[in-house]
Amino acid sequence: MIRVGAYREDGTPGPGTLAEVELDAEVTGPAELWSPEVTVRDERGGALFDDSGGTSLAVEPAAGGGPLAAAGAERRARAFGVGNTAYRAQRLLRSAARLLGRPLPHLTVRIGAHDTPARWGGGHYRLPGGADPAEPYRISWAGEVHLGGGSAYLPGPSGGPYFHAPAHNAAIVCHEVGHHICRHTADFKVNRLRPPDGQHSGKNALDEGTADFLTAITLGTPDIYGWHRGHVPAWDQRRRGLDRRWTMAYLRPGRGGQAHANGTVWASALWSAHRAVLEGGGDGDRFVAMLLRGLVRLGSGTGAEAAGQVTAAALAEERKRRNQFASLLREMVAADPPLAPVVLAAMARHGVHPDGSNRALRERVRAGALPGAAAAALAG
DSSP states (O other), rough: EEEEEEOOSSSSSSOOOOEEEESOEEEEETEEOOOEEEEEEEESSOSSSSOOOSSOOOOOOOOGGGGGHHHHHHHHHHHHHHHHHHHHHHHHHHHHHHHTTTTOOEEEESSSSSSSSSSSOOOEESSSOSSOOSSSSSOTTTTTEOOOOOEEEETTSSSEEEEOOGOOOOHHHHHHOOOOHTTTTTTOGGGSSSSSTTTOEEEEEEHHHHHHHHHHHHHHHHHTTTTTTTTTTTSSSSGGOOOTTTTGGOOOSSSSHHHHHHHHHHHHHHHHHHHHHTOOOOOOOHHHHHHHHHHHHTTOOOOTTTTTTOOOHHHHHHHTTTTOOOHHHHHHHHGGGHHHHHHHHHOOOEEEEESSOOHHHHHHHHHHHHHHHHHHHHHO
16 A cells, blocks of 8 residues: 545545545556556656655645646656546546456556647547557557646636646546446447457447546536536536536437537436435445446447357447447346336436437437427428
């Protein structure tokens, strides 16, 4: 066990409450922490941890460091980012493993990725295969999270400027770890049947929405991106808040990079269902387990994969099946039938039902919101 500085969730849109926490990990490099679940490494060079063998690596976040910070403050901010990321990732991965009854493949997180020629303030989850931008690293077969070094300033906990380093933002870290969980459960892109070096890193709405929901559960707030998207109004879907207003009527079907926006609909429906379970005296963990087991069932290959059909057309059909909200909801219901009535009722309020395509569910909600004549015209 070592001790690191980290932000603990406090249910607010900010970075959380600063604390010194225990972490089941060890120092395995000058800028690297290893634990059974995750390896976190700062790729920007230089030593962040000494080799004294001490167990306390707790440092303060130095307002995120950044290009205007002194060298010492930047080093402390980077060291804090490694510890904070390891803490957040380990907690979520251990929680998922406990509910699944098995560990997930070891995750690698690289901090400071893609920071040249320009600084990058985001994060992504990558698998071995083609990607844009191209990856300068040999990607682990199990998948990797890459976090930029930061590119902007935000209001900090004390009101002063804070350099927004993604490794300091629990929401970004947890969201990307959520993609790792999805890859090794639902496998939305059916990567198990792709060549090891030809994996597809793309995400669909269920992947994005599930990652957002797992983040919300971990942080205890539906306003998961309220810190770095505080300038976006709550009524704007780009805020990505898990709100009851987001129904299938807001779905944007078809291609065109709408996975994040559409994922907000799925995440909001999950949040409502989770709240309904709690309000009925149920166990929140049971609902999360229902979701995780549903993801496993969805990815078990009940379509083309199970039938041994690996043609391009069959795989495309299987990917389509795994894109449908109804498909995953059916698997969730099958995973825990006694919990189904409460969950189905809550999801239905968002227009999510266990039958019909995404487009059909959207039109069903839109038709129901229109006057009779207009609804009939739309249906025709």
